[in-house]
Amino acid sequence: MNAFKLWYHKLGSPPYFYVFAGYIQPWLWTIALALAAAGLYGGLVLAPPDYQQGDAFRIIFVHVPAAWMSLFVYGVMAVSAFIAVVWRPKMAEVLAMESASIGAAFTLIALVTGSLWGRPTWGTYWTWDARLTSELVLLFIYLGVIGLYHAFEDPRQGARAASFLAVVGAVNLPIVHYSVVWWNTLHQGTTVRYFGPSSIAPSMLWPLLAMTIAAKFYYGASLMGRARVSLLSLERGKDWVAEIVRKEPAHG
Amino acid sequence: MSAVGLADGFRAMLQRDLLLAWRRRGDALLPVLYAVIVATLFPFALGPEHALLARISGGVVLVTVLLAMLLSLDAVFRGDLDDGALEQMVLSPQPLALLVAARLLAYWLVTALPLIVVAPLLAYMLGLERAAQPVLLLALLLATALLALIGTVLTALTVGTRRSGMLLALMLLPLAVPIVIFAAGAVGAAQQGLPWVAPVAWLAAALALALVLAPLACATALRIALDS
Numbered sequence: 020m021n022a023f024k025l026w027y028h029k030l031g032s033p034p035y036f037y038v039f040a041g042y043i044q045p046w047l048w049t050i051a052l053a054l055a056a057a058g059l060y061g062g063l064v065l066a067p068p069d070y071q072q073g074d075a076f077r078i079i080f081v082h083v084p085a086a087w088m089s090l091f092v093y094g095v096m097a098v099s100a101f102i103a104v105v106w107r108p109k110m111a112e113v114l115a116m117e118s119a120s121i122g123a124a125f126t127l128i129a130l131v132t133g134s135l136w137g138r139p140t141w142g143t144y145w146t147w148d149a150r151l152t153s154e155l156v157l158l159f160i161y162l163g164v165i166g167l168y169h170a171f172e173d174p175r176q177g178a179r180a181a182s183f184l185a186v187v188g189a190v191n192l193p194i195v196h197y198s199v200v201w202w203n204t205l206h207q208g209t210t211v212r213y214f215g216p217s218s219i220a221p222s223m224l225w226p227l228l229a230m231t232i233a234a235k236f237y238y239g240a241s242l243m244g245r246a247r248v249s250l251l252s253l254e255r256g257k258d259w260v261a262e263i264v265r266k267e268p269a270h271g
Numbered sequence: 272m273s274a275v276g277l278a279d280g281f282r283a284m285l286q287r288d289l290l291l292a293w294r295r296r297g298d299a300l301l302p303v304l305y306a307v308i309v310a311t312l313f314p315f316a317l318g319p320e321h322a323l324l325a326r327i328s329g330g331v332v333l334v335t336v337l338l339a340m341l342l343s344l345d346a347v348f349r350g351d352l353d354d355g356a357l358e359q360m361v362l363s364p365q366p367l368a369l370l371v372a373a374r375l376l377a378y379w380l381v382t383a384l385p386l387i388v389v390a391p392l393l394a395y396m397l398g399l400e401r402a403a404q405p406v407l408l409l410a411l412l413l414a415t416a417l418l419a420l421i422g423t424v425l426t427a428l429t430v431g432t433r434r435s436g437m438l439l440a441l442m443l444l445p446l447a448v449p450i451v452i453f454a455a456g457a458v459g460a461a462q463q464g465l466p467w468v469a470p471v472a473w474l475a476a477a478l479a480l481a482l483v484l485a486p487l488a489c490a491t492a493l494r495i496a497l498d499s
Contacts, residue, residue: 160445163444187425
């Protein structure tokens with residue numbers, strides 16, 4: 020067994036993961052905050068106002084990363100949920116369930132900032148546009164996963180059931196998206212492309228990318244923190260948790 | 272113990288479920304009554320103007336049928352869970368997916384079919400054009416089967432929980448969105464005299480996929496929910 024494979028399997032053990040997550044968490048936070056500070060400064064101060072939308076466009080530096088993250092987190096959740104359903108490792112369950120809450124938060128942020136932006140630009144807070152509607156449906160899928168997880172008394176059983184729902188939702192998500200597109204479309208087309216020139220000014224692009232990467236690192240940091248707390252709660256009967264509690268100085 | 276074939280298992284399960292439903296045939300009328308009541312409320316809320324009611328009639332009937340089915344989904348496995356028959360289904364030599372498929376067929380026959388029978392009446396009362404009626408029936412036939420298939424998977428997941436009604440609605444909504452869009456799209460197109468085959472074909476394609484996958488997914492979900 021090579022070193023990477025060994026490390027990967029070690030990561031599946033809760034005590035090892037707890038220590039590892041605690042070690043990388045401050046680094047993730049530092050990178051996330053530094054990139055977010057740079058991105059926000061670049062986006063809110065340095066970037067020029069849009070010739071059509073004025074200063075209203077600046078909300079994209081929060082809105083677009085949040086919207087991208089809402090899908091990215093779902094992807095991560097679906098993959099770990101699939102692993103949780105098929106091979107049943109405890110860590111995959113924990114990561115999938117903790118991702119659900121973070122993903123729901125990103126989806127909510129994307130919806131709220133989007134509607135705040137829609138008011139001055141489209142003249143309405145809400146419209147039944149394809150992208151808005153699929154984002155709303157995505158939020159419902161997240162809430163369904165979280166709700167199902169908490170409906171069970173045994174958290175591991177709840178995690179397995181909710182993981183299964185997350186996998187079903189992953190199959191459903193593209194179907195919802197394309198059926199809603201077929202139904203109605205108003206949202207502006209995509210302006211950032213991986214290949215070929217993006218139709219967005221470079222002075223607006225780099226803060227956006229910085230914010231996007233900051234959001235990824237924030238997700239990582241938040242996931243590590245949440246997973247550690249969840250592990251302590253799930254494994255509260257185990258020796259390694261008792262060891263940590265004994266070492267920890269008593270609070271209040 | 273004599274070996275029981277797959278077809279025998281399926282038939283026995285279907286027979287038992289239909290017999291149970293027949294013994295309590297009043298229960299099957301409740302979703303129908305519910306649909307009639309909900310559909311009757313719309314004219315009171317929106318006013319008796321014929322043009323408006325006719326325009327929304329297809330959508331109202333579809334959503335009403337969906338809600339009536341949602342109301343009854345909770346009970347698909349409830350009785351069997353309470354008396355332990357569900358564990359026997361899991362332990363039986365026949366594949367669980369096959370028995371679940373029989374249960375699904377019985378559920379659809381008992382719950383969805385009466386709703387489909389009463390749907391044209393509701394649509395007529397709301398003023399749906401006669402030309403769109405067959406399309407509505409066709410869309411309902413496909414949409415209710417799809418909803419039953421998908422809904423049972425979700426119901427199976429919530430079998431191990433208490434108070435699952437509201438949760439089921441939250442879980443089913445995202446999955447029901449495409450079904451409602453295509454079914455209502457077909458009826459809307461027929462109302463305007465446009466071609467309506469494409470959305471119906473999409474529904475039929477989804478049904479073909481769900482017919483194969485949903486019983487398997489449902490069996491997996493049941494195993495997850497019962498495993499404790």
